[in-house]
Amino acid sequence: MNLKSITQEVCTISKEVGIFILEECKKFNVSDIEIKSQNSLVTYVDKTAEKMIVNFLGKLIPESGFIAEEGTSVKKGDVYNWVIDPLDGTTNFIHAIPCYCVSIGLLKNDELIVGVIYEPNRDEMFYAWKNGGAYLNENSISVSKTNKLSDSLLATGFPYYDYRRLEAYMDILKWLMHNSRGVRRIGSAAIDLAYVACGRFEAFYEYSLNPWDVAAGALIVKEAGGSVTDFQGGKNYLFGSEIIASNKYMEAELLDKIKGSF
Ligand code: 2AM
Ligand code: CA
Numbered sequence: 001m002n003l004k005s006i007t008q009e010v011c012t013i014s015k016e017v018g019i020f021i022l023e024e025c026k027k028f029n030v031s032d033i034e035i036k037s038q039n040s041l042v043t044y045v046d047k048t049a050e051k052m053i054v055n056f057l058g059k060l061i062p063e064s065g066f067i068a069e070e071g072t073s074v075k076k077g078d079v080y081n082w083v084i085d086p087l088d089g090t091t092n093f094i095h096a097i098p099c100y101c102v103s104i105g106l107l108k109n110d111e112l113i114v115g116v117i118y119e120p121n122r123d124e125m126f127y128a129w130k131n132g133g134a135y136l137n138e139n140s141i142s143v144s145k146t147n148k149l150s151d152s153l154l155a156t157g158f159p160y161y162d163y164r165r166l167e168a169y170m171d172i173l174k175w176l177m178h179n180s181r182g183v184r185r186i187g188s189a190a191i192d193l194a195y196v197a198c199g200r201f202e203a204f205y206e207y208s209l210n211p212w213d214v215a216a217g218a219l220i221v222k223e224a225g226g227s228v229t230d231f232q233g234g235k236n237y238l239f240g241s242e243i244i245a246s247n248k249y250m251e252a253e254l255l256d257k258i259k260g261s262f
Helices: 001-026 044-060 091-095 166-177 189-197 211-223 251-259
Strands: 034-037 040-041 063-067 080-088 101-109 110-117 124-129 131-134 153-156 182-184 204-208 227-229 241-246
Touching: 001 044, 001 091, 001 101, 001 110, 001 124, 001 204, 034 182, 034 211, 040 091, 044 063, 044 080, 044 101, 044 110, 044 131, 080 189, 080 211, 101 189, 101 211, 110 211, 124 189, 124 211, 131 211, 166 182, 166 251, 189 204, 189 211, 189 241, 204 251, 211 241, 227 251, 241 251
Parallel strands: 063 080, 153 182, 153 204
Antiparallel strands: 034 040, 080 101, 101 110, 110 124, 124 131, 204 241, 227 241
């Protein structure tokens, strides 16, 4: 399988869907919102976008299966499975905050081999394939070289439904407020990861995530020279719901603080 050409195809559908989402944002109405569970919102835009993606990718690799946020297809592939968030940052989309993206990863067995994140508002396409490097709109990207936490800009996601570990979360946040340049909360885990990959953020951490929030971004960070772990420093970040992604220099200090607090 030619991973570079598969990645290019995934970029094509991501852009097409991103443009669709952007157009729909202009027409969007509050009555279009459905509530899945506490603070978990969905719209016809998420669902239509996912159908467009599943339809395209099912033809690209006919034997592949899907792990997709809106459940358009639950087909399981023996070897290849796509991990899809058609619209990461739905809450931003609904509120017309221009920070959302399409995120598509490809698993070969349990290994990520392709990752694409397209942010339509900035027309930024982040992509990577295994052992092929990471790119932003044709240009090779790499993680930041900053090695001091005090010079670092970090990203996180606030808990929005699982508040059982809020105390520990707030303890870490407080410590980072004192010890870093600042902490941002964009509202799209995929964008946070893409920004770690291209060196805008030194690190990103969050818990209660789904595989489709992180699949593409985790590969892009790794191919850009960064590191990705779960909250214990292990490799269970795709299905384990917790992630720390960094430029490697920040990993030890962050991990130490997170492990100590959770
Ligand atoms: P989503 O928009 O695809 O649901 C991290 O914050 C992730 O949680 C986001 O990537 C976002 O993905 C998801 N999320 C769902 N509901 C959210 C909310 N109310 N606030 C923030 N993030 C939310
Ligand atoms: Ca989504």
